[in-house]
Amino acid sequence: xxxxxxxxxxxxxxxxxxxxxxxxxxxxxxxxxxxxxxxxxxxxxxxxxxxxxxxxxxxxxxxxxxxxxxxxxxxxxxxxxxxxxxxxxxxxxxxxxxxxxxxxxxxxxxxxxxxxxxxxxxxxxxxxxxxxxxxxxxxxxxxxxxxxxxxxxxxxxxxxxxxxxxxxxxxxxxxxxxxxxxxxxxxxxxxxxxxxxxxxxxxxxxxxxxxxxxxxxxxxxxxxxxxxxxxxxxxxxxxxxxxxxxxxxxxxxxxxxxxxxxxxxx
Amino acid sequence: xxxxxxxxxxxxxxxxxxxxxxxxxxxxxxxxxxxxxxxxxxxxxxxxxxxxxxxxxxxxxxxxxxxxxxxxxxxxxxxxxxxxxxxxxxxxxxxxxxxxxxxxxxxxxxxxxxxxxxxxxxxxxxxxxxxxxxxxxxxxxxxxxxxxxxxxxxxxxxxxxxxxxxxxxxxxxxxxxxxxxxxxxxxxxxxxxxxxxxxxxxxxxxxxxxxxxxxxxxxxxxxxxxxxxxxxxxxxxxxxxxxxxxxxxxxxxxxxxxxxxxxxxxxxxxxxxxxxxxxxxxxxxxxxxxxxxxxxxxxxxxxxxxxxxxxxxxxxxxxxxxxxxxxxxxxxxxxxxxxxxxxxxxxxxxxxxxxxxxxxxxxxxxxxxxxxxxxxxxxxxxxxxxxxxxxxxxxxxxxxxxxxxxxxxxxxxxxxxxxxxxxxxxxxxxxxxxxxxxxxxxxxxxxxxxxxxxxxxxxxxxx
Numbered sequence: 001x002x003x004x005x006x007x008x009x010x011x012x013x014x015x016x017x018x019x020x021x022x023x024x025x026x027x028x029x030x031x032x033x034x035x036x037x038x039x040x041x042x043x044x045x046x047x048x049x050x051x052x053x054x055x056x057x058x059x060x061x062x063x064x065x066x067x068x069x070x071x072x073x074x075x076x077x078x079x080x081x082x083x084x085x086x087x088x089x090x091x092x093x094x095x096x097x098x099x100x101x102x103x104x105x106x107x108x109x110x111x112x113x114x115x116x117x118x119x120x121x122x123x124x125x126x127x128x129x130x131x132x133x134x135x136x137x138x139x140x141x142x143x144x145x146x147x148x149x150x151x152x153x154x155x156x157x158x159x160x161x162x163x164x165x166x167x168x169x170x171x172x173x174x175x176x177x178x179x180x181x182x183x184x185x186x187x188x189x190x191x192x193x194x195x196x197x198x199x200x201x202x203x204x205x206x207x208x209x210x211x212x213x214x215x216x217x218x219x220x221x222x223x224x225x226x227x228x229x230x231x232x233x234x235x236x237x238x239x240x241x242x243x244x245x246x247x248x249x250x251x252x253x254x255x256x257x258x259x260x261x262x263x264x265x266x
Numbered sequence: 267x268x269x270x271x272x273x274x275x276x277x278x279x280x281x282x283x284x285x286x287x288x289x290x291x292x293x294x295x296x297x298x299x300x301x302x303x304x305x306x307x308x309x310x311x312x313x314x315x316x317x318x319x320x321x322x323x324x325x326x327x328x329x330x331x332x333x334x335x336x337x338x339x340x341x342x343x344x345x346x347x348x349x350x351x352x353x354x355x356x357x358x359x360x361x362x363x364x365x366x367x368x369x370x371x372x373x374x375x376x377x378x379x380x381x382x383x384x385x386x387x388x389x390x391x392x393x394x395x396x397x398x399x400x401x402x403x404x405x406x407x408x409x410x411x412x413x414x415x416x417x418x419x420x421x422x423x424x425x426x427x428x429x430x431x432x433x434x435x436x437x438x439x440x441x442x443x444x445x446x447x448x449x450x451x452x453x454x455x456x457x458x459x460x461x462x463x464x465x466x467x468x469x470x471x472x473x474x475x476x477x478x479x480x481x482x483x484x485x486x487x488x489x490x491x492x493x494x495x496x497x498x499x500x501x502x503x504x505x506x507x508x509x510x511x512x513x514x515x516x517x518x519x520x521x522x523x524x525x526x527x528x529x530x531x532x533x534x535x536x537x538x539x540x541x542x543x544x545x546x547x548x549x550x551x552x553x554x555x556x557x558x559x560x561x562x563x564x565x566x567x568x569x570x571x572x573x574x575x576x577x578x579x580x581x582x583x584x585x586x587x588x589x590x591x592x593x594x595x596x597x598x599x600x601x602x603x604x605x606x607x608x609x610x611x612x613x614x615x616x617x618x619x620x621x622x623x624x625x626x627x628x629x630x631x632x633x634x635x636x637x638x639x640x641x642x643x644x645x646x647x648x649x650x651x652x653x654x655x656x657x658x659x660x661x662x663x664x665x666x667x668x669x670x671x672x673x674x675x676x677x678x679x680x681x682x683x684x685x686x687x688x689x690x691x692x693x694x695x696x697x698x699x700x701x702x703x704x705x706x707x708x709x710x711x712x713x714x715x716x717x718x719x720x721x722x723x724x725x726x727x728x729x
Contacts, residue, residue, distance in 0.1 A: 055578040056452065056564065058459045059302045065446055077576040101300055102563040106577030128300050128563075132290065153304035155466065160306060178304055179464040 003122040004147045004170035007046050007094045008206040008227050017223035017259040019044060020208055021252065022098060022232035024051030024064065026071025027239055030080045033071075034087045039245035040235070041091040044256030048088045049125060049230065052081050052099035059100075059127045061182030063233040067240060078107050082119040089120035096149065096170070098125040104137070113140035123147025123170050131167035138167065149173050152198050154190050165202035171228060174198055174209045182233045184212030188221045195225050219258030229259055283488070284530050286600065291480020291567075293600035299479040300563045301459075308466045313481040315386045320488060325381060332377050333492065336410070337367050340496045343504065344660075348627035349640070353647030356654035359509070360630075361497045361525060363661045370633065370662030371493060371521045372403035376472060378489035380407035383470040390414045390469045394458040396423055396451035396517070397588035397635065398430025399662055400474030405439035407472075415439040418457040420450035426587050429666055448581040451591045455565050475518025476595035479566030483595050490524030493659060498528040501657060509657040511536035511646055515638040516609065517553065517589035519598045521661035526607060536608065539598060540642035542584035543611030553582035554611040555594040556602050569596040585614040585670065586634040588662075616641040618674050621664070633662030634670060 011018040021040040025033050037048050053071035057064065081097060088095035097116060104112050104124075116124070123146040129137065131150055141148045147170025152161055155178060165172050176191035177184065191209045198207055209222045210230030219229045231251075238247030286293045299309060319325045333339040341362045350358040363371040383391055391413050395401030401417040408415035417434055421443040424431050434441050447453035455478075462471045473482040476490070494512070501509055512529050514522035516539035529535045544552035552558060559570040564579060572580040572592035584590040601607035621637035623644075624630050632640060636659070643658045650656075664671065671677070 053578075055447065056456050058456050058565075059463065061460070062446075069447065072578050075576065102573065102579075103577035105562055105568075106573060106575070127302055128566075130299065130301070130303055130306060133298050133300060151303045153302065153307075155304050155307040157307060157310075160303070164303065175302075175304060178466060180460050 001145070002147050002170045003094050004047065004096060004149070005206060008171060008208070011046055011259075012227060017219075017226055018046040018208065018228035019219070019252070019255055019259050020047040020049055020210070020228050020230040021045040021235055022049040022051055022230065023235050023239075023248075024053055024068050024071060025081050025084045026053050026074055026076030027067035027236070028070065029074065030076060030083070032244070033239075034084050035245050036235075036239060036248045037084060037088050038091045039248045040252045041088060041093040043249040043252035045093055045252055047094045047096055047228070049096055049098045049232070050081060050084050050088065052078065052097060052103050054100040054103060057100060059180055061180040061233060063236050063240065064181050067236045078103060078112070078115075082115060085116065085119040085121040094122050095120065096122045096125055096147065098127070101126060101129045109136045109140045113144040113146055117144040117146055121146070123149060125149040125173055127151060131164055134167065141169070151175050152194065154178055154194050158197065158201065161198050161201035165198060165205055168205060171206035171208045172198060172202075173230065174207050174226065176209050176211045176213070179211065181211060183214035183237075187212040187218055191222060192225055216254035216258030216261075219255045220261040223259045223261065229255070231255055282531070284527065286597070287480065287484055291484065293483070293596045294603055295561070296568050296596035296599040296603070297480060297483055298568055299566060300568065301479045301566045302463055304463050305459075305466065305479070308462070309479055309481065311386060312382070312470070312485075316382055316481055316485050319382055319385055325385070329378060329381060333374070337373050337377065338365065339492065340500075341365050341493075343497065343500045344630075346624070346628045346630075349624055350647065352623055352627070353644045353656070354650070355652035356643070356647030356650055356656050358643055358647065358656045358658055359501060360658050360660040361493060363493060363521065363659060364630070364632065364636070364663035368399070368403045368406050369665060370399040370403070371490060371524060371659075372400045372474060373406065374492055374524065375474070375486050375489040375520060376400070376403040376407045379470070379472045379485070380411050380413065383413060383472070384411060386470065388468055388470045390416070390465070391472045392416045392418065392458050392461050392469055393472045393474060394451065394454040395419050395430075395474065396454070396590060397586070397633075398423070398427040398434065398666060399588060399633075401439070401441070402430050402433045402437070404472050404474075405434040405437035408439060409437045416461065417441050418444050418454040418461070420444050420448070420454050422449040423451065423454070423587050426670065427666060429669075450581070451587070452565070452579060452593070459565075475520040476523045476597055477518045477565060477567060477569065477593055483567065483597055486520050487523045487527060487597065490520050491527040493521065493524035494526060494528030497525060497657060505655060507655070508532055508535050509655045510650060511538055511654070512657045512659075513538045513540060513639045513642050513646065514659040515540050515542075515589060515635045515661060516556075516594060516598060517542065517586075517591045517635065518593070519595040521659050523595060523597055525657070525659040526601070530606065537601065537606060538642055538646060539607055539609045540612045540638040541609055542582070542586055542589035542638060543613040543616070544583040544585070546613055547611050551583040552611065553584040553590050553592065554609075555592060556598060556609040557611045559592070561599065564593045567596045569599040570594050570602070585617065585674070586638065588633065588635040589638065610642060612638040612641045618671070620644055621671060622675065630660070631664035631668075632660055633664050634667045636661045
């Protein structure tokens with residue numbers, strides 16, 4: 001049973017979208033990053049997307065790159081990630097890990113699935129692993145009862161929307177715009193179209209929108225048509241600019257209010 | 267192949283391709299597509315357009331015309347007997363890709379991909395570059411075909427290869443120094459992918475080597491295989507036999523795949539890829555991906571790579587910017603896996619020795635990349651003995667490397683000693699000829715009119 005799907009459905013039952021906060025493990029250090037995640041949970045995030053540091057984050061913009069580079073240089077690895085997973089689960093949110101593929105391949109796919117499940121993780125978001133290459137991961141996730149969140153993009157064809165959503169469990173990550181992570185002035189138009197197309201491809205799975213969302217007003221716009229709102233770079237910026245767990249708490253409060261103003265037309 | 271006339275350069279679709287990759291770009295367990303979903307549509311579009319183009323007579327004619335009239339193909343084969351005296355007396359034939367327009371084999375691939383860009387209606391190309399050769403080739407093709415061009419280059423490499431930065435800018439390209447990560451080729455590739463995922467509607471990514479996600483490894487191979495297709499016929503015509511071994515340097519591996527492909531089916535022909543051994547594989551400072559790496563995923567494909575226990579890419583080290591890459595094309599990993607090709611490391615010092623030797627014995631200044639293949643030939647020649655016939659891909663010329671070589675050998679401006687040379691002399695290294703400054707080569711050495719200029723391998727460290 002998918003814990004991500006359950007949590008997003010619970011938010012829906014409250015008449016709102018779920019709030020998903022991304023934070024990478026290891027910035028500014030492992031303990032402080034875990035404290036920031038717990039602060040986000042306490043301030044109202046439903047799901048924490050726990051980022052695995054990677055040396056070549058091809059889908060990330062400058063903000064996340066800067067933070068992750070620090071963690072990579074410090075030698076942060078999956079053992080630290082599992083600690084974060086345990087802390088987030090203990091704080092009461094659903095932990096899902098976001099990772100580029102190579103750290104998992106290096107660790108061993110089966111071993112990773114076992115250890116992630118043991119730590120209390122719900123599953124994986126894989127920005128550079130498409131279902132076509134994910135046979136080993138899907139089999140391991142099946143065995144360990146883990147969610148696998150794949151991405152769809154504005155450039156995805158209808159055929160790919162069908163195959164990608166069919167392979168997904170938990171939710172589908174709807175990339176709102178073409179490009180890398182980072183705050184944007186406007187995110188909703190392309191996202192609205194893509195959410196509608198994706199819903200047609202598979203009506204029975206939650207659709208969460210990410211890339212570019214940075215404040216409560218944008219979250220409210222997206223919450224009008226998406227099941228969840230994913231915020232990443234805005235969180236990392238709080239840490240990069242030294243506002244720490246307090247900054248994370250304040251941002252979460254703004255975003256959590258935003259996802260509760262659902263229904264406000266853009 | 268039984269023909270004895272040189273192949274027409276346009277016969278791209280005619281020679282048999284190896285039985286790999288499969289339809290989704292896998293070479294055994296290697297290759298594939300490990301990229302964001304956002305790029306899949308563009309990769310599919312490229313694959314489809316390329317498969318149509320490669321058998322289209324109009325394209326083949328245009329491609330052949332450009333290769334003949336613009337690049338200057340076919341490139342000649344040159345025997346180098348004075349150099350071969352240092353290779354156990356084996357006979358050595360060089361495939362002269364250094365004589366191509368823009369100075370290396372990179373133009374072969376770029377012309378094909380630029381034509382493909384026009385065919386799919388895009389107006390802008392982006393490229394990554396390490397040594398700058400692929401960047402220069404891409405800027406050249408963009409100028410020729412009226413495309414706008416942006417080249418990503420690690421900031422570190424823009425310093426090492428300042429001449430090529432100037433060449434690209436002269437050709438009208440925008441050069442963006444990349445300041446993330448290790449500031450070298452791998453980070454330039456990351457930036458180029460970020461640009462592509464953002465601008466994919468107008469922009470085509472002209473990838474420079476046989477790595478990256480499908481279709482790049484297979485497509486770049488097809489554009490580069492002209493090297494081996496020509497060379498195989500040239501060797502047969504000249505010698506009436508196939509070579510005993512074909513050698514090429516391997517960074518990403520496009521020049522090696524280019525010359526290997528025609529010989530894959532010739533089981534008696536050894537295929538030898540020479541990787542950049544840097545300070546030695548045991549030192550940890552190298553770029554010998556297959557020799558010293560492990561399988562993993564980098565830049566869109568599964569292949570060998572240099573990585574730590576967390577799966578983080580390890581920075582590579584090589585005197586040659588063009589080989590200074592922690593990954594390698596997936597077909598090389600596969601050829602290694604099935605035992606069809608061998609891969610060996612060549613240290614910086616061994617490469618520079620071969621570099622100097624070719625300059626002084628044959629009057630050819632090779633690219634430092636290609637000097638790794640020459641060093642491999644010196645070793646293999648000694649192993650195989652005087653009857654051996656070796657075919658070496660001289661993938662590029664060394665004009666871009668003059669500064670690096672000067673620093674290595676301690677050749678100051680106009681041959682005068684520099685401060686650095688003085689330091690080297692004080693450190694007690696100046697008295698002996700360093701690697702490559704062969705004392706047997708007195709007649710040509712006279713050009714360097716002092717006897718204290720050779721700093722040896724440490725000179726490169728402080729350059």
